[in-house]
Amino acid sequence: MSPINVDRRARPRIGVFRSALTGAAALGVLFILCWAGAVIFPTAVSHMFVALFTQAVFTTIAALVQGLGSALAFGALAGALVAAFYNLFVRFGS
Numbered sequence: 001m002s003p004i005n006v007d008r009r010a011r012p013r014i015g016v017f018r019s020a021l022t023g024a025a026a027l028g029v030l031f032i033l034c035w036a037g038a039v040i041f042p043t044a045v046s047h048m049f050v051a052l053f054t055q056a057v058f059t060t061i062a063a064l065v066q067g068l069g070s071a072l073a074f075g076a077l078a079g080a081l082v083a084a085f086y087n088l089f090v091r092f093g094s
Contacts, residue, residue: 011090012090013086013087013090014082014083014086014087015083016080016087017080019080020076020077021076021079022079023076023079023080023082024072024073024075024079025075027071027072027074027075027078028068028071028072030071031049031050031053031067031068032064034049034050035050035058035063035064035067035068038050038058038059039058039059050063053066053067053068053071053074054066054067
């Protein structure tokens, strides 16, 4: 059996689109959980997180819709930026 040759110089890259989807999904789910928590148990922590994404009253459906849209957009942007910078900096790795 012959040995497996691995190119150690190859550096893995992260898909920007997939990272954008991952960021949007994660922040969207987190927003929904915090909105539900703010509606069920009105605490300052959940209310402040919801207020990051909407100025509507945090117990309304309008806050859910507006905030979820903003959370998805910002999550996608954050995920895409992380992947883009990772791919840029992977060139300078060890």
